Amino acid sequence: MKAIIMGCGRVGATLAHQLCTDGHDVCVLDRDPDARELLPAGFTGEFLVGNGYNRGLLEQAGIGTADAFIAVTSGDNTNIVGARIAKDDYLVPQVIARIYDPRRADIYRDLGIPTVASVRWTVTRINQLLRHRHVNPEVTFGNGETLLVREVLPAWLAGRPLLDLEVDHQIRVVAVTRGGHSFLPTGDSLAQPGDAVSFAVAATALDRLRSFLGKELGS
Structure with a gap:
């Protein structure tokens, strides 16, 4: 994965080091330019000086082929x-932004940009979003411990009880959108092709949800 990080404070430097290590x-x-000192001596990535929303600098950084x-x-x-330029102008597949004022979260959500906030979970949360970029949270709750994820079910789950996708204390099916109409599933509701399902998911259970959506249950 090619990632561009705008900002080399404690969060940016820590995340850059982790991604390079991976x-x-x-x-x-x-x-x-002095921000580079926050990067470890063995940092193998690139460091460029300038405003992260400057198009010339972004293109020098390789934003045209960036994954995140x-x-x-x-x-x-x-x-x-910076996030809007990356998302709207360069069509970067995964764009994440940090916010300090939680009242701005609605702005980012309307733009389709996942956000992180609290200092103590920022780097971990960003790593989760990058690793699970095919399972994209729409809303986060609290300090990000719980997520709302909406995904279209793969065809092979058609006919399976929707409750098969639930795991106690980890994953809950919240709602299903089918044919343009939304409903709350019951115990005997079966998945149909094209169902868009909203899940409430513990952040620690994203791997499990992705495995449900990536292969047939029980295989």
């Missing part, structure tokens, strides 16, 4: 501008 191609952008763009500067306005 073998990913990482480029960090920061307008302060993570905006984690110290300013909400800077993060939202």
